[in-house]
Amino acid sequence: MAGRTPLVYFFGLVPGQYAAAWPSFVVADDPSSLTFTIAADEPHTLTGTTSDAAAEPIRRRYATGLQLHRLHQAEFRQRVVRAYHQACAICRLRHDELLDAAHILPDGHPLGEPTVPNGLALCKLHHAAFDRNIVGIRSDLVVEASLDVLHEIDGPMLIHGLQGWHGAPLQVPRPVEDRPNPDFLAERYEVFRRAG
Numbered sequence: 602m603a604g605r606t607p608l609v610y611f612f613g614l615v616p617g618q619y620a621a622a623w624p625s626f627v628v629a630d631d632p633s634s635l636t637f638t639i640a641a642d643e644p645h646t647l648t649g650t651t652s653d654a655a656a657e658p659i660r661r662r663y664a665t666g667l668q669l670h671r672l673h674q675a676e677f678r679q680r681v682v683r684a685y686h687q688a689c690a691i692c693r694l695r696h697d698e699l700l701d702a703a704h705i706l707p708d709g710h711p712l713g714e715p716t717v718p719n720g721l722a723l724c725k726l727h728h729a730a731f732d733r734n735i736v737g738i739r740s741d742l743v744v745e746a747s748l749d750v751l752h753e754i755d756g757p758m759l760i761h762g763l764q765g766w767h768g769a770p771l772q773v774p775r776p777v778e779d780r781p782n783p784d785f786l787a788e789r790y791e792v793f794r795r796a797g
């Protein structure tokens with residue numbers, strides 16, 4: 602802390618996987634409780650160009666908030682994708698780079714917590730389709746496509762990517778505590794149904 606040494610903070614996502622947050626600095630030390638406080642900063646502050654010292658605490662508070670948000674999102678993604686064994690819950694696509702953790706109840710909702718029961722591992726296509734009410738998921742874990750989509754005529758992507766999953770069972774984790782919360786699904790399904 603006295604030397605203002607930039608550090609790399611390794612944030613545990615799931616056992617054995619970390620996200621690196623840098624530069625991070627020790628900004629406070631409390632020996633009585635054996636704890637210290639870390640603040641994040643922006644990488645350009647390391648290049649030696651003179652930075653406004655007065656603006657430093659404000660900039661660091663902002664950077665720390667952004668980093669925490671980013672790390673919690675990364676943690677949510679890792680936990681959800683791992684719970685679903687790296688596969689889309691709708692189409693079973695197993696391509697880690699193409700998988701997201703979708704929120705069932707959205708981020709701003711009072712119950713929209715970044716937890717596995719409020720998450721679904723979905724591929725990019727099905728994540729976007731779920732968020733835009735093109736596909737819906739019933740609380741009995743059945744996938745539905747919107748009426749518009751079912752009546753549309755187009756190429757193989759529409760047929761196999763969307764229409765083909767209408768009525769298909771959602772693939773969920775075996776442990777009950779990792780499965781999607783049925784109340785969250787029911788609430789979200791209402792939004793889908795009304796949008797259709």
Ligand SMILES: [Zn+2]
Pocket residue numbers: 689690691692693694723724725726727
């Ligand atoms: Zn998919």
